[in-house]
């Protein structure tokens with residue numbers, strides 16, 4: 263790697279300022295007018311490259327041939343969807359420009375995203391010449407990644423200990439099938455499953471990927487999901503896949519409209535067999551009247567460890583109950599109703615004629631062995647007929663159509 267003797271200035275410009283500068287730039291072969299003469303200065307960028315060490319530094323190099331005397335050179339770059347343009351000045355030596363960008367807390371690029379970059383050099387007459395733009399994928403290259411594929415999944419891992427990649431990919435596929443048995447969702451979009459050996463390495467990558475972490479997992483829709491190795495890996499993969507597939511089918515807004523307990527409950531149920539300890543915990547809490555009220559689980563789940571554990575167990579138990587009582591079709595309509603309305607309590611009212619507080623009560627009565635209220639005895643299809651078959655079909659076809667329409 264080419265080492266730089268020094269880096270003179272480091273800064274980034276606002277988008278607007280950069281645009282002004284762009285407007286004043288010349289293409290690589292420019293006609294320059296000075297003192298009434300017309301000179302044909304020719305500059306051609308011949309070779310370029312970028313190398314990087316994750317979270318430490320980026321090294322850009324460009325070589326060019328030039329009839330002008332080049333005194334200064336810069337790299338400009340833009341990361342992912344971010345509109346900011348970063349600009350760094352480099353060192354010009356004999357038709358070559360080297361720029362070393364040291365990364366710190368102020369300028370970490372988003373990882374798992376493309377960096378679009380281009381060079382600009384300046385002649386002794388103050389003319390600027392700009393290269394075409396190039397793209398590099400900014401990866402976590404702290405490790406040597408191995409990979410295996412089973413479309414739509416790509417599994418990456420860096421430890422030699424990941425014994426059974428095909429089994430893990432197979433489990434991911436099973437997770438998809440399990441979720442599709444619960445809800446009419448389309449197959450997932452291509453997704454990279456990246457497995458870290460150490461949780462701390464995963465946390466660093468997640469931070470630099472700008473993945474917001476909530477309740478122990480990241481916001482879906484990024485195309486990459488990160489995991490730490492462990493005994494529960496296959497269940498974790500199925501869990502995160504469920505979040506991804508819900509997100510892809512419902513869209514960002516529909517997904518955000520789902521109550522936290524429903525999103526999390528579906529993902530836990532998609533993991534596979536119910537955890538008998540969690541089920542017992544919920545039953546005991548119901549009998550001791552210490553379950554968390556459902557309306558407190560609408561926005562986010564609690565962060566306190568014990569409460570979070572209870573909230574997850576409760577969410578999963580309620581989702582299992584709903585699937586059992588409303589079956590796949592009814593449950594799909596219920597999910598669609600939440601996605602559409604965003605009202606955590608009233609959402610089921612239109613299709614089912616009851617609100618969520620009522621459904622919660624009926625669920626509780628099955629846990630405590632009390633006499634169920636009228637709702638639990640009502641077949642959802644009867645309710646559906648009352649609400650109108652058209653409404654139900656409309657909801658379902660909308661859900662499926664949206665799944666199919668996703669990129």
Ligand SMILES: [Zn+2]
Nearest residue numbers: 479501526529
């Ligand atoms: Zn989750």
